[in-house]
Amino acid sequence: MPITENPSADTVLSIRDLNIALPKGADRALAVEDVSYEVKRGEIMCVVGESGSGKSMAANAVMGLLPKGVNATHGEILFEGQDLLALTEKQHRALRGLKIGMIFQEPMTALNPLMRVGAQIAEVFEAHGQFTPKERQARALELLIEVGIPQPEKAIRAYPFELSGGQRQRVMIAMALALEPILLIADEPTTALDVTTQAQILELIRDLQQRRGMSVMFITHDFGVVAEIANRVCVMRHGKIVELGDAKSVLEKPQDAYTQALIAAIPSNAVPPHRETSQVAPLLEIKQLNKVFRSRGGFLKPSREVRALEDVSLTLARGETVGIVGESGSGKSTLGRCVVRLEHPDSGELLLDGVNLSQLKGDALRRERHRVQMIFQDPYASLNPRTKVGMAIAQGPIANGTPKAAALKQAGELLDMVGLGASAVERFPHEFSGGQRQRIGIARALALNPELIVADEAVSALDVSIQAQVLELLEELKQRLSLSLLFITHDLRVAAHICDRIVVMQHGRIVEQGSAEQIFLAPKEAYTQDLLKAIPGREAPVAATA
Amino acid sequence: MVYARLILMRLFKAVIVLFLIVIFNFLLIQLAPGDPAAILAGEAGAADQEFLDQLRERFGLDQPMYVQLWHYVSGIAMLDFGYSYRLGVPVFDLIMDRLPATLLLTGTAFVLSLVLGIVAGSMAAARVKKPSGSLIMALALVFYATPLFWVALMSVVVFSVYLGWLPAYGLYTVGAGHTGLALVLDVAKHLVLPATTLALFFMAIYTRMTRTSMLDAAQQDYVKTARAKGLKPGIIQRRHVLRNALLPIITLAGLQAGQMVGGAILTETVFAWPGIGRLMFEALQQRDYNLLLGIFFFSAALVIVFNIITDLVYSLADPRIKKGAA
Numbered sequence: 001m002p003i004t005e006n007p008s009a010d011t012v013l014s015i016r017d018l019n020i021a022l023p024k025g026a027d028r029a030l031a032v033e034d035v036s037y038e039v040k041r042g043e044i045m046c047v048v049g050e051s052g053s054g055k056s057m058a059a060n061a062v063m064g065l066l067p068k069g070v071n072a073t074h075g076e077i078l079f080e081g082q083d084l085l086a087l088t089e090k091q092h093r094a095l096r097g098l099k100i101g102m103i104f105q106e107p108m109t110a111l112n113p114l115m116r117v118g119a120q121i122a123e124v125f126e127a128h129g130q131f132t133p134k135e136r137q138a139r140a141l142e143l144l145i146e147v148g149i150p151q152p153e154k155a156i157r158a159y160p161f162e163l164s165g166g167q168r169q170r171v172m173i174a175m176a177l178a179l180e181p182i183l184l185i186a187d188e189p190t191t192a193l194d195v196t197t198q199a200q201i202l203e204l205i206r207d208l209q210q211r212r213g214m215s216v217m218f219i220t221h222d223f224g225v226v227a228e229i230a231n232r233v234c235v236m237r238h239g240k241i242v243e244l245g246d247a248k249s250v251l252e253k254p255q256d257a258y259t260q261a262l263i264a265a266i267p268s269n270a271v272p273p274h275r276e277t278s279q280v281a282p283l284l285e286i287k288q289l290n291k292v293f294r295s296r297g298g299f300l301k302p303s304r305e306v307r308a309l310e311d312v313s314l315t316l317a318r319g320e321t322v323g324i325v326g327e328s329g330s331g332k333s334t335l336g337r338c339v340v341r342l343e344h345p346d347s348g349e350l351l352l353d354g355v356n357l358s359q360l361k362g363d364a365l366r367r368e369r370h371r372v373q374m375i376f377q378d379p380y381a382s383l384n385p386r387t388k389v390g391m392a393i394a395q396g397p398i399a400n401g402t403p404k405a406a407a408l409k410q411a412g413e414l415l416d417m418v419g420l421g422a423s424a425v426e427r428f429p430h431e432f433s434g435g436q437r438q439r440i441g442i443a444r445a446l447a448l449n450p451e452l453i454v455a456d457e458a459v460s461a462l463d464v465s466i467q468a469q470v471l472e473l474l475e476e477l478k479q480r481l482s483l484s485l486l487f488i489t490h491d492l493r494v495a496a497h498i499c500d501r502i503v504v505m506q507h508g509r510i511v512e513q514g515s516a517e518q519i520f521l522a523p524k525e526a527y528t529q530d531l532l533k534a535i536p537g538r539e540a541p542v543a544a545t546a
Numbered sequence: 547m548v549y550a551r552l553i554l555m556r557l558f559k560a561v562i563v564l565f566l567i568v569i570f571n572f573l574l575i576q577l578a579p580g581d582p583a584a585i586l587a588g589e590a591g592a593a594d595q596e597f598l599d600q601l602r603e604r605f606g607l608d609q610p611m612y613v614q615l616w617h618y619v620s621g622i623a624m625l626d627f628g629y630s631y632r633l634g635v636p637v638f639d640l641i642m643d644r645l646p647a648t649l650l651l652t653g654t655a656f657v658l659s660l661v662l663g664i665v666a667g668s669m670a671a672a673r674v675k676k677p678s679g680s681l682i683m684a685l686a687l688v689f690y691a692t693p694l695f696w697v698a699l700m701s702v703v704v705f706s707v708y709l710g711w712l713p714a715y716g717l718y719t720v721g722a723g724h725t726g727l728a729l730v731l732d733v734a735k736h737l738v739l740p741a742t743t744l745a746l747f748f749m750a751i752y753t754r755m756t757r758t759s760m761l762d763a764a765q766q767d768y769v770k771t772a773r774a775k776g777l778k779p780g781i782i783q784r785r786h787v788l789r790n791a792l793l794p795i796i797t798l799a800g801l802q803a804g805q806m807v808g809g810a811i812l813t814e815t816v817f818a819w820p821g822i823g824r825l826m827f828e829a830l831q832q833r834d835y836n837l838l839l840g841i842f843f844f845s846a847a848l849v850i851v852f853n854i855i856t857d858l859v860y861s862l863a864d865p866r867i868k869k870g871a872a
Contacts, residue, residue, distance in 0.1 A: 063774060065770060065773055065774065093776050093777075093778070094776065095776070096775065096776035097774060097777075098776060101774070102774040104770065104771065106767055109766060110767040110768055110771045111768055111771065112768040112771075112785075112789075113768070113790070113864075113865075113866065114863070114864060114865065115786075115789075123772070123775055123777060123785075124775045124776070126777075127776040127777045127781075159865040159866070161865075161866050175771070
């Protein structure tokens with residue numbers, strides 16, 4: 001029996017027994033099956049699920065923006081007394097932007113790069129034939145002020161590339177709210193943003209929602225965000241609703257096993273457990289590392305400088321896991337790339353067991369390279385799609401002189417070790433899911449018997465439940481192979497979960513470093529405190545995980 | 547202000563590049579065996595040493611190479627490209643005499659191919675997976691694959707010989723003595739076949755490229771945003787899809803524009819069009835080096851000019867470039 005609710009007088013949107021069919025050849029027949037839920041007046045309804053759960057599909061059906069080949073085959077979507085599924089395209093278009101507004105996940109790509117921000121907002125009025133062109137600009141300015149863009153008079157004439165991610169998302173919100181819609185659909189609107197920016201955008205959405213008495217359908221994968229913003233929650237899995245109810249009761253007493261697992265999989269909301277930090281000689285010593293990126297100047301362009309790393313010093317003991325935490329542009333990835341020598345630092349020392357990596361070149365560097373290996377962020381982009389998995393792993397050892405047959409055999413063993421089975425050797429990357437590919441990435445890094453692994457946002461692209469499994473695997477392998485780990489992440493929760501010590505970076509500098517416990521419980525610097533405060537759902541009541 | 551500085555810097559660079567091209571061309575031609583004196587003498591039938599020396603002295607071919615180079619380069623600085631060995635006329639005058647006809651032909655073909663290509667490509671993109679869309683793409687493929695001279699000959703056979711609608715060759719009707727509007731109409735009539743022939747190939751490329759580029763742009767997130775605003779499909783196609791899809795077309799159009807001086811040899815030959823292409827072909831056969839060098843210089847200069855124009859157009863079309871350059 002599917003989970004349903006009864007419509008009441010203050011229902012704005014009512015989805016009833018909705019089925020959405022996927023095109024033939026998809027991994028399942030129905031993207032959404034027997035889904036029914038309500039969005040009531042003035043509430044924020046969170047639809048939660050992992051990738052592939054179908055959580056966005058119903059929203060797209062509401063907007064009439066389902067992808068080609070995907071159709072609602074059963075059920076109804078009632079909005080203001082009419083069934084949205086029965087509307088013609090023209091009727092549906094009249095509702096979009098006017099009665100229902102929508103914002104999307106990627107603020108970087110959701111705005112037309114060739115149009116000024118003001119013109120893109122004014123388009124909403126134009127689409128529904130409201131106001132004169134001059135009035136539209138005035139309204140656009142008012143909206144930009146309302147969503148809190150700095151220097152709105154300048155921003156209205158700016159092109160999207162001149163704004164930051166958070167500012168672009170504010171523009172998207174201004175656009176969606178232009179005609180004061182009754183319902184706002186927000187599809188993962190904060191997922192691509194830094195944690196402090198995410199906190200600001202969540203606050204803005206909540207604030208506007210209350211001021212305008214609007215209803216919000218908020219789609220997310222993050223239970224932290226749910227705890228922060230939701231009045232009610234609908235949890236989806238494989239196209240079906242598994243749990244539906246008040247935010248408080250779902251978060252505190254999740255009934256369904258899957259919901260429980262999802263909430264438990266959020267890297268510890270609580271204080272990280274105390275860990276012994278070893279006092280042995282350091283494996284990696286970074287001293288006064290500097291890196292400046294200069295855009296090539298020349299005749300026409302003045303050169304631009306970005307100080308990616310400024311006097312960064314830290315040590316990493318053998319067997320230790322050190323987390324580098326920071327927002328985008330903090331220099332954390334540059335630091336990681338310097339350690340594996342994909343970047344060449346301008347000055348400073350990188351001592352690995354006393355060998356200064358930063359000074360090595362050519363053959364000498366190639367000989368030492370295998371000792372530090374990297375796991376990359378994007379499991380989809382970091383594997384060559386035309387190279388078999390076994391070969392992808394064996395390439396490193398072969399380049400270092402291992403005979404091909406032996407390297408492939410070792411690749412099989414490694415794949416077994418990361419839980420994929422040796423048979424994966426003969427398969428191509430596209431046959432694996434994101435989490436499995438990240439396991440391949442780990443196997444690839446291990447193939448060269450490294451002493452130090454640099455994991456650059458290694459779990460950021462993964463669903464929470466997969467995230468937990470990959471983190472567990474990393475932890476286990478680290479113990480078994482006595483590895484050291486430099487763990488780069490934007491996510492303090494993940495860092496707290498896996499790291500012994502945490503280094504916080506901002507604008508290329510180290511702001512604060514200390515044991516995970518100390519950073520989490522007693523942060524000294526204001527920036528660290530801000531970061532911690534910005535973690536969604538940190539103070540909300542969540543079912544105990546420990 | 548930004549533009550003024552940008553153009554100034556680009557022109558400065560262009561002068562340096564042109565200077566290098568002149569030197570390079572000059573040296574390259576020196577590598578070729580035999581000199582114009584030998585050919586002229588050979589054709590005159592009297593190839594004794596005295597006559598040869600006399601010829602060489604007259605054209606300055608007896609001077610050391612660096613002296614010849616200096617004379618040539620300093621001459622070009624004052625738009626003096628020397629005399630054609632063969633015709634005895636200043637090279638500059640010869641080129642200026644032929645340039646308008648070529649620019650008329652290639653310019654018309656350029657505009658024609660660009661406009662028709664973009665229109666056909668947009669239509670094909672809007673009719674993807676429909677028979678009419680496939681038909682446009684099939685035609686584009688045919689035009690792309692058919693040799694230019696064959697299209698030229700066949701169009702002469704069909705439209706001039708068989709149907710008798712359009713003149714088969716020349717720039718205007720010799721001896722008709724048209725003036726004013728009548729002359730314009732006469733030239734326009736003569737222009738139709740060569741310009742269309744020349745345009746077809748690039749039109750096919752623009753069609754294919756516009757279609758791909760538009761289908762790609764239609765997948766972008768900002769198009770979904772535009773739909774979520776409730777905009778009409780026509781506006782979305784024009785304002786959001788097409789504008790973004792045009793960026794790669796500008797690059798390609800710039801490349802084509804650069805070929806406007808020398809790119810029409812075949813067409814000019816088939817249609818007896820009195821342009822630079824034919825002049826170059828004749829100069830090549832007769833080893834008229836001064837004339838060849840002059841034509842090389844002009845086509846190089848045009849390529850550079852159109853590169854600058856392309857970059858300017860691109861920075862107008864894409865705000866990200868302008869701000870990046872400033």
